[in-house]
Amino acid sequence: MNIPLSPEKFTTKPLTLAAYASDASFYHLTPKVVCFPENEEDIISIFKYARESNTPLAFRAGGTSLSGQAITDGILVDIRKHWRNARVEKQGDVVFFQPGVIGIALNIMLNSHKAKIGPDPASIGSAMMGGILANNSSGMCCGVKHNAYHTLESLSFILPDGQQFDTNKEEDYENFNKNCSLLANDLLSIKAEVTDNPTLLATIRRKYKTKNTVGYALNAFLDYTHPLDIFAHLLVGSEGTLAFIANARLKTLPSLPYRATGMLYFADIFNACKSIDDLKNIGAEALELMDRAALKAVAHLPGAPEAIQTLPLNAAALLCEFQAATKDALEQKMQHALPILQSLKLLFAPALTQLPAEQALLWKLRKGMFPAVGAVRAQGTTVILEDIAFPLQNLGKGILALHQLFSKYHYDNAIIFGHAKDGNIHFVITQAFDSPELINRYDHFLREMVDIVLSLEGSLKAEHGTGRNMAPFVAAEWGGAAFDIMKRLKARVDPQHILNPGVIINHNDAAHIQHLKQLPIVDNTVDKCIECGFCEPLCPSKDFTTTPRQRIVLERAMANLRLRNDRSGLKAIEKDMKFDVEDSCATDGMCAEACPVQINTGDLVKKLRANRHSPLSKSIAVSIARNFNMATALVSASLRLANMIGDNVMIKLSTRLHTLNTAIPQWMPGIRKSKVVTQDASRDGDIVYFQTCISRTMGAYKGVTLDVGEAVTILCQRAALKLVIPDDIEGLCCSQPFSSKGYNTAHEYMVEKSINALYKASNSGALPIFVDMSTCSYAFGQMKDFSGCESVVDKYNKLQFIDILDLLNEHILPHIAITSKQASIILHPTCSMIKAGKMIQMNTVAHHFADKVIIPEGFGCCGMAGDRGMLVPGLTSTATKTEALSVINSDANGFYSTATTCELAMQKATNKPYQSLLLLAELCTR
Numbered sequence: 001m002n003i004p005l006s007p008e009k010f011t012t013k014p015l016t017l018a019a020y021a022s023d024a025s026f027y028h029l030t031p032k033v034v035c036f037p038e039n040e041e042d043i044i045s046i047f048k049y050a051r052e053s054n055t056p057l058a059f060r061a062g063g064t065s066l067s068g069q070a071i072t073d074g075i076l077v078d079i080r081k082h083w084r085n086a087r088v089e090k091q092g093d094v095v096f097f098q099p100g101v102i103g104i105a106l107n108i109m110l111n112s113h114k115a116k117i118g119p120d121p122a123s124i125g126s127a128m129m130g131g132i133l134a135n136n137s138s139g140m141c142c143g144v145k146h147n148a149y150h151t152l153e154s155l156s157f158i159l160p161d162g163q164q165f166d167t168n169k170e171e172d173y174e175n176f177n178k179n180c181s182l183l184a185n186d187l188l189s190i191k192a193e194v195t196d197n198p199t200l201l202a203t204i205r206r207k208y209k210t211k212n213t214v215g216y217a218l219n220a221f222l223d224y225t226h227p228l229d230i231f232a233h234l235l236v237g238s239e240g241t242l243a244f245i246a247n248a249r250l251k252t253l254p255s256l257p258y259r260a261t262g263m264l265y266f267a268d269i270f271n272a273c274k275s276i277d278d279l280k281n282i283g284a285e286a287l288e289l290m291d292r293a294a295l296k297a298v299a300h301l302p303g304a305p306e307a308i309q310t311l312p313l314n315a316a317a318l319l320c321e322f323q324a325a326t327k328d329a330l331e332q333k334m335q336h337a338l339p340i341l342q343s344l345k346l347l348f349a350p351a352l353t354q355l356p357a358e359q360a361l362l363w364k365l366r367k368g369m370f371p372a373v374g375a376v377r378a379q380g381t382t383v384i385l386e387d388i389a390f391p392l393q394n395l396g397k398g399i400l401a402l403h404q405l406f407s408k409y410h411y412d413n414a415i416i417f418g419h420a421k422d423g424n425i426h427f428v429i430t431q432a433f434d435s436p437e438l439i440n441r442y443d444h445f446l447r448e449m450v451d452i453v454l455s456l457e458g459s460l461k462a463e464h465g466t467g468r469n470m471a472p473f474v475a476a477e478w479g480g481a482a483f484d485i486m487k488r489l490k491a492r493v494d495p496q497h498i499l500n501p502g503v504i505i506n507h508n509d510a511a512h513i514q515h516l517k518q519l520p521i522v523d524n525t526v527d528k529c530i531e532c533g534f535c536e537p538l539c540p541s542k543d544f545t546t547t548p549r550q551r552i553v554l555e556r557a558m559a560n561l562r563l564r565n566d567r568s569g570l571k572a573i574e575k576d577m578k579f580d581v582e583d584s585c586a587t588d589g590m591c592a593e594a595c596p597v598q599i600n601t602g603d604l605v606k607k608l609r610a611n612r613h614s615p616l617s618k619s620i621a622v623s624i625a626r627n628f629n630m631a632t633a634l635v636s637a638s639l640r641l642a643n644m645i646g647d648n649v650m651i652k653l654s655t656r657l658h659t660l661n662t663a664i665p666q667w668m669p670g671i672r673k674s675k676v677v678t679q680d681a682s683r684d685g686d687i688v689y690f691q692t693c694i695s696r697t698m699g700a701y702k703g704v705t706l707d708v709g710e711a712v713t714i715l716c717q718r719a720a721l722k723l724v725i726p727d728d729i730e731g732l733c734c735s736q737p738f739s740s741k742g743y744n745t746a747h748e749y750m751v752e753k754s755i756n757a758l759y760k761a762s763n764s765g766a767l768p769i770f771v772d773m774s775t776c777s778y779a780f781g782q783m784k785d786f787s788g789c790e791s792v793v794d795k796y797n798k799l800q801f802i803d804i805l806d807l808l809n810e811h812i813l814p815h816i817a818i819t820s821k822q823a824s825i826i827l828h829p830t831c832s833m834i835k836a837g838k839m840i841q842m843n844t845v846a847h848h849f850a851d852k853v854i855i856p857e858g859f860g861c862c863g864m865a866g867d868r869g870m871l872v873p874g875l876t877s878t879a880t881k882t883e884a885l886s887v888i889n890s891d892a893n894g895f896y897s898t899a900t901t902c903e904l905a906m907q908k909a910t911n912k913p914y915q916s917l918l919l920l921a922e923l924c925t926r
Helices: 014-019 040-053 103-113 129-134 171-179 181-195 198-207 227-235 269-274 276-281 292-298 306-310 327-343 356-367 369-376 392-408 436-455 467-478 480-493 548-563 567-583 590-594 601-612 615-626 628-645 647-660 693-697 708-718 736-741 744-761 774-781 790-797 804-815 831-835 839-847 873-879 881-887 900-910 917-924
Strands: 033-035 057-060 075-078 086-089 094-097 152-158 164-166 244-251 258-266 286-291 316-324 382-389 415-419 424-431 687-690 768-771 800-802 822-827 850-854 894-897 914-916
Touching: 014 033, 014 548, 014 567, 040 057, 040 075, 040 152, 040 244, 086 103, 094 103, 103 129, 129 244, 152 227, 164 171, 171 181, 171 227, 181 198, 181 227, 181 480, 198 480, 258 269, 258 327, 258 356, 269 276, 269 286, 269 316, 269 392, 276 286, 276 316, 276 327, 276 392, 286 292, 292 306, 292 316, 292 369, 292 415, 316 327, 316 356, 356 369, 369 382, 369 415, 369 424, 382 436, 392 415, 392 424, 392 436, 424 436, 436 467, 467 480, 548 567, 548 601, 567 601, 590 601, 590 831, 601 736, 615 628, 615 736, 615 744, 628 647, 628 693, 687 708, 687 744, 693 708, 693 900, 708 804, 708 917, 736 744, 736 774, 744 790, 768 774, 768 804, 774 800, 774 804, 774 831, 800 804, 804 839, 804 917, 822 839, 822 917, 831 839, 839 850, 839 917, 873 881, 873 900, 881 900, 894 900, 894 917, 900 914, 914 917
Parallel strands: 033 075, 057 075, 687 768, 768 800, 822 850, 822 894, 894 914
Antiparallel strands: 086 094, 094 244, 152 164, 152 244, 258 316, 286 316, 286 415, 382 424, 415 424
């Protein structure tokens, strides 16, 4: 395709096209090309090509859309990579953003202003603002009043003909009327038609009293007078079918940090629904409804209230939360609310908590309902999450009708939950689409569901957007007059229907059962994946090659090609799989942190790597494991030689060799030879010190002569702690290098050898074992798979592993004095610290040594992953880019982390001397 963009801004590579064929919905379309525009000029060029070639296009941000809005069989325009600018304006009253900014990032920026954005979808940690505006997403507390439509301050957009307008520019109001006169006149004409039609006017007012994202936002014709304002608000919820949203501003809301949260249990769904108005009237900010099936789905989760297990068959619950700006205001609100709470017909007395940990658990249960169903669904089925809304007086009737519908069509694991304050509920069903009978079942079910919702004056879509699933039913919901307006609008703005065709306006009454996603069984490691995309923001390779979701999508694509015996299709994708899927994966497991069903895609990649290894390479790996002391000695000797040669020569030499053979690592500036800590004469001690192989071989600190091992020794001497060094320490390792590369036999050997040595050194587990790199301490502490080395399981279970933070907090700081403090320092939290849930502890420990501790914006996995950053340098350069921009111009006194390899990556990215937190502790306790 002759896309008028520079080559790096688009691709037709079969692997990439297959990776982008899925979004979070149950639809599937393979694009012809994927574009990565950097600016407005690129968008205009893409529009021009699409018009001239009559090729459809769709925009994609986070790809978390649930109704098929972010896929196409034409041009897919990915704005995730380059459209990330954002800033707070007017002292926090307004926030500016481009469409590639993740929603939660704005709230983080606004936190210091005690403000937040109105939309609060459950996917806010991965959904991007382009999609939040394009779908008019709302959420748990947003309601009808605080969505993107009602909080929009300004919006800049590009029309399919290439014209650009911005409601923040006064002159663009006149320009719009002049340069888009036909559209402007049509908008005014439609406004007159609406206001002159009492029936249509009443319909629009009624429809927007509840949440409604079906079709275009016709309330814009009632709420605004100037054509530019009308059109800008029509774009909110337009799902990329009218124009490209280049940037926008939202008015913010005050954040309410003080909260009281509790689960209210009712005997049946009707009593729960009857209570909603009373709870709204006393100021409940959130009212999350859960039916008995939804509660049962999360009853097994850790910390779930025991009451859930004993609830009657028809029971329901409301997760109720009151919020306030101050503690006193919350107390006053609670005093007013208590009599009403006590008057409700509850199964148990109301109990609301203000403890953050208990509140987090309740919200975890609520948010865990969708993934809970996804985790237990049958292999090969997909999860369908639909959202509808009823007027509150009809909510109970609607839910009862849905329960009967689930029973009729044998959706036996269906659950219902949702934002009851707004009459907005979600239902989750699981469905396979691999036979005509199953497709026919879903078709009949959906059509009956549409009849139920409309008969009770509800909305077919409350906050997820119309998409492909409800496009055939827009006319049924709105009626002929309103639907004609929508068709006229689309035809005027996009006469060729190239923008996201099939979404919102679709005359095919079977569109909802076409282009359905097939989910073949791939591997039990990832078969539970619901392709929601929540994992993607945390992935270090997301801007480099593929994301965890895309890796799984590609494996499924390959499986489908095998089922069709499509050898040419397989070959086209396979040629890039090794690098784009396997080699460029950090296998850091961060994807599992955000995954609703805790899938670690790195485990899949390890299996793929293992399958590629030849018998010879496996044999070499085992030999290295058996002679690990010789291997580390060789590395030390090589580093000694490299230090003599110097960084500049090593960089040039290794880069040239790496070009010839990617198995040769590139040199990281700053690496130097370090020392091994040896055992003193006494074998008695207080702590076992496992000096990692990295600490034994390399240091990372420019101009610093102290090694990590030396810092540990000095700190323990100051605290009067005796160290025990395991026998043959130079032959031991946490085995992560073998595990991550998929050398399973070598991994098993090293695990068995190291656990036996540590069991002996720790006096059968009596002494704690300190591991001096957070990545390695996490690897030891989280060992689960002992396949091939089952003999050490009992010994392992008796061992106590501690990391840098544990050593400092529990064993060093209580026994020594802080003699000096740094004014300010910057921390790089490693992915192992994040996964271990130790961010707060890291911050607390660091504050002992510095007055100001900064964790920079955009922090995350550096992509180093041991030696992965040396073998695939593009991975670390892209993974560290955002964090580095926050650090480069910093005048902090020091830069610290908890893993040497991560410190090397950050040092290279920022040209700042990152060091171990242990060296800071040694400095401040001299």
